[in-house]
Amino acid sequence: MGISVVAMKLRHVAIRRLSVVGMFVAVIVVFQCCWTTYYSVLDAGGSSVALPIEVSISGTSEKKGVFRSTSATNVMLNATFVSHSKEYDSEKEADLDHELESDGGRNSREGHIPNNKGFKVGNHKDAIYSFTQKRPKYAVLSASDMLLAVKKPSNESRIQSVEMESQNEKPQVLKSPLSMSKSKPKMGTSSTRSKLVWPTSITQMNSLMLQSFNSSASMRPRWSSRRDRELLSAKLEIENAHAISNSSGLYAPIFRDVSKFSRSYELMERKLKVFIYREGAKPIFHQPKMRGIYASEGWFMKLMEGNKRFIVKDPRKAHLFYLPFSSQMLRVTLSNPKQMEQHLEKYVELIAGRYRFWNRTDGADHFLVACHDWASRITRQPMKGCIRSLCNSNVAKGFQIGKDTTLPVTYIHSVMDPLKECAGKPPSERSALAFFAGSMHGYLRPILLKHWANKEPDMKIFGPMPRDLEGKKMYMEYMNSSKYCICARGYEVHTPRIIEAIFSGCVPVIISDNYVPPLFEVLKWEAFSLFVRERDVPSLRDILLSIPEEKYLALHLGVKKVQQHFLWHKVPVKYDLFHMILHAIWKNRLSQIRPR
Structure with a gap:
């Protein structure tokens, strides 16, 4: 009887040991399975992937989507996508037409298609994502990295300028062209999270401009001046301009509001005064090129500095302050983007230290005119408060509609005959x-x-x-x-x-x-x-x-x-390109100014 009791106790002990071992093995198996699954959805920074389940588009350039998180809390969050793209670290070439000068061997840029006969293009959407959207690597995916696109529109909605894009068009989430990797990130993979580049339609640009002009958050000067009051008075006159059916020399259908433009242009001619800083050594300052693809900045500088109607020698009488540098000459002289940016930073420090006007508005009443591809990038920090007239007006790369203005790209073949109307056929x-x-x-x-x-x-x-x-x-x-x-x-x-x-x-x-x-x-x-x-x-x-x-x-x-x-003219005429560029700068300054 005693032996039987002892045997039973030994059996119970063995069963308990086996149970403990089994539970331990099960825990290990479950842990490994869970860790593998969990790790596969982690990005390089350790955050969880947000899977899109519904997306809606507003009328602006920002898109908001609702996402379900795979983290332990399984919460719902709103993710706002902003139009942004990484700057290329290697050199960017100009957009050359059929007869532009070659820029030597400087077109070997990573991510760009070589110009050779053997190149073949595969899937259209893949090519778009590959080169401009900068497809995010799924090993470093986050909520703002999901690739989204709206439903394929009809012909009418594709032509954004003929039939405006429907604001109620329901978008769909496209399946990503890349599959999600379940393995660890490869060595050398960047841990920087990519930003989604979402194309902004002309309709949305119009909306952004109106929002900017109607915004109450514009920067106010640190102290008021008589020139501010003059600008505010002009702004009020333009807003209350009487409707006109016909304005001499203007074709109303090509203008947003020909009445306001006509009044604004008249006031610009009568009131606007510009001070040009004399600082800055040639060739970067005061000595632009007048031929080639970047000639717009050169022609504007030459005509602005030689103008007698708008220029004043006393900066206290000025409504606007011109920073007369050539982004093309800056590129030729320094070549390195970082050096170019530092050069402009030192220039701004010189201006701010020598004059009191920059510090009054943080440069909001200052403007620059630049046409080189890199101008947007190298002026973004040192001159971020300025009105920038840029050829490279990419709203996804820092161009601010309503503050910045677009400089037309006018390829000048001859300084003696800059641009002329061609005899196109009817x-x-x-x-x-x-x-x-x-x-x-x-x-x-x-x-x-x-x-x-x-x-x-x-x-x-x-x-x-x-x-x-x-x-x-x-x-x-x-x-x-x-x-x-x-x-x-x-x-x-x-x-x-x-x-x-x-x-x-x-x-x-x-x-x-x-x-x-x-x-x-x-x-x-x-x-x-x-x-x-x-x-x-x-x-x-x-x-x-x-x-x-x-x-x-x-x-x-x-x-x-x-x-x-x-049209450029060696002696500017009414409504020509020189005056239209200056008016765009004048208009954006008026839209930004607010009373103290």
């Missing part, structure tokens, strides 16, 4: 539907050629044309005899083809996401041009063919009427 003699020719700079142009080169007889889409006299003549003949001229972005959003198209009487078709067109504050670009999204390149011909003839004729007339506003 609409009835324009046999080609669309035309493009140019070097394969950037990601978009190879896609354009892949879909449309040698595909349809009325789509004259080519690569680079010969740079000899015959090639230039052929280029202009195509522009003069085409209904629509394709203005596809290069490495950056801007391109001289827009102004070339306008001068040849060819309706510009702007394919460049996030590009704010020139003189956006006053011109109604929908009245003389089209905006097509980059993702809609495969449907380009259908989009153009869907435009009624009467609409095309109205656009063509708008192009002819807007030509005068993009």
